[in-house]
Amino acid sequence: MNNLSFNQIRAVVFDFDGVILDSAGIKSEAFPALFSHRPEFAEQILQHHLENQGISRYTKFEWIYEHLFQESLCEAKSLELGAEFSKLVFDRVVQAPFVPGAPELLQKLQRHDIQSFVASGTPEDELQIIVNRRDIQDFFIGVEGSPKTKASIVQSIQREYGYSSDEMMFVGDAVTDYQAAVETGLFFVAVDTPDMHDFWKQGNVLAVQDLNVMVEALSPVNANSK
Template structure:
């Protein structure tokens, strides 16, 4: 496993961004493990938990429906239907929603969000969580009011970035994406945005092969 390369930003650097995109799980709230465990529990009866866990961790930020379809096709050899996906999603939500609402924030993220808000940055959540569920969770946590827009699946993160940048006429050099998964990095790279990686040991090998602008294990130590 590669060691994590810390690239800590200064507030002077962060204050230059006019538009900032945030992933949700693992960036705003410490909910990554909750969802990993839920995926494994969904498929416990089939004895494929480790394969499910591996696929989930390698595709963090991808819509749960895409994962359900992949698991049905490649691990269960079953025909996947929209009805089956809806059933699995309802069961998944029942396993995770209240736990995510109650989960702690990532250290330092609240202070960063408030500082960016005071600096008049346009703040956007771009998540792989179904949008209605995401908005409900953020509302119950009382944090939805800090963001200008909140987007989830079925929209892709790249399409969210594209639409927000176009609507606000934000140049790519004035936009930052803060994420913890390959889907976040790919969306940022596709549109030419700077990327701030929330670094975790699970993805150390992946991050060692990417060129992120900033990277820290949490969001403490930023001096405002």
């Protein structure tokens, strides 16, 4: 599949932040804020987050403590950081605007009987609350997040619903999304950002400015029909 087409596609897996909601920047601001007591590491903390978007925040906490602070991070402190991080981002994410075209695409996929799933690095319980608060839960067959990896979520969907890799598509905005798609053999569509534009271009990855492009591509002619 060299071009954006929904031929044979029966299921689409979406990342969430930056793909469904325009909320990726909120998380990027929160990491330096969470560690504002260590301003000497602010730039490195932000850079690590940007290079590892889609990975669990708890994994990032471990890296920050081990590689920057050179301290051990106990489970209790990690959970405390996670709770503080949620306080920084939760309300803002709930109120974040949709990525342009996201509601229309979800509606159109549903009309064409193409199932939608979420595979996110956000903690699953928090993610499901956000999805419910935004009243978009009925568009998704499954909403899953960390500590599961995105590749394992895709593989679980394939086992449960019997989809082959050729029948699925992954839509994401980060390297971890792309890696999960490659690992599981799914066609990948990137939602482009200035930070990732060169990466997608160098890798010859199909990148779209927003989801309106996908709405236009999903027509009765090339959509899966049953």
